[in-house]
Amino acid sequence: MKPIVLNSRLNKQQLWSGCLLASIAHAIMVAHYPEFSYEHSWDGDNYSVVDDSGGRGTITFKENYCVGAFRSEQDTRPDMPTALDFFAGAPREVVELAKTETLEYLLDQREDGTISPSITTAFWGDHETMTSVDHIVGLVQYGGYLLDRQLMEPETAIESWRDYYDMTAEQVNLLKSIYERKISNPHGSIVLSRGELEVIGAESPEGWRESRTSFEEMGIDWEDDSLGK
Numbered sequence: 001m002k003p004i005v006l007n008s009r010l011n012k013q014q015l016w017s018g019c020l021l022a023s024i025a026h027a028i029m030v031a032h033y034p035e036f037s038y039e040h041s042w043d044g045d046n047y048s049v050v051d052d053s054g055g056r057g058t059i060t061f062k063e064n065y066c067v068g069a070f071r072s073e074q075d076t077r078p079d080m081p082t083a084l085d086f087f088a089g090a091p092r093e094v095v096e097l098a099k100t101e102t103l104e105y106l107l108d109q110r111e112d113g114t115i116s117p118s119i120t121t122a123f124w125g126d127h128e129t130m131t132s133v134d135h136i137v138g139l140v141q142y143g144g145y146l147l148d149r150q151l152m153e154p155e156t157a158i159e160s161w162r163d164y165y166d167m168t169a170e171q172v173n174l175l176k177s178i179y180e181r182k183i184s185n186p187h188g189s190i191v192l193s194r195g196e197l198e199v200i201g202a203e204s205p206e207g208w209r210e211s212r213t214s215f216e217e218m219g220i221d222w223e224d225d226s227l228g229k
Contacts (some may be wrong), residue, residue: 001086075141086134
């Protein structure tokens, strides 16, 4: 397995932005669809995405690199490489990130009872490029399809999320506003006003709770503590 540059125009920052946009759309609309709370989540620098067919992936975003790994339950690898085989030829820092963070979210119990990372594809990226031991077709087939909208240009992705969630015009405007604030100041304080929370809306306390949890994972707070209680 030898690393291949997948895309010289896609980089770590662009991917992070796409994952952030996906997560904000999710945080707004999970208020209405709390049963899908598992689909997008953040744990520190680790973004995880899951679909209803059992596909799952995690991307770790650090200062110099991002590391992504995925497991498709529907398309198993005929050669069954180990998780670290997917990082052959990667920089040492990438391999360490994979071992200590990314792959920890993709552990699976084997037939002999042991627990170890189980993935079907992976990639890593820096400030300039994205690289994998898989060609783009294999990467997409074996789990990369989970990033379909995250890899779109922002305006195209927003329209796609609008259709996916059946968002109102007000919810789309809120999505754009929160996204722009977070992109321009990733570590700054963002507090959603009561008016913004009313735009989100919710049909149950569970919806409020799931929405608030999703926003908190991104470091976004709510102005009104009474909502959802």
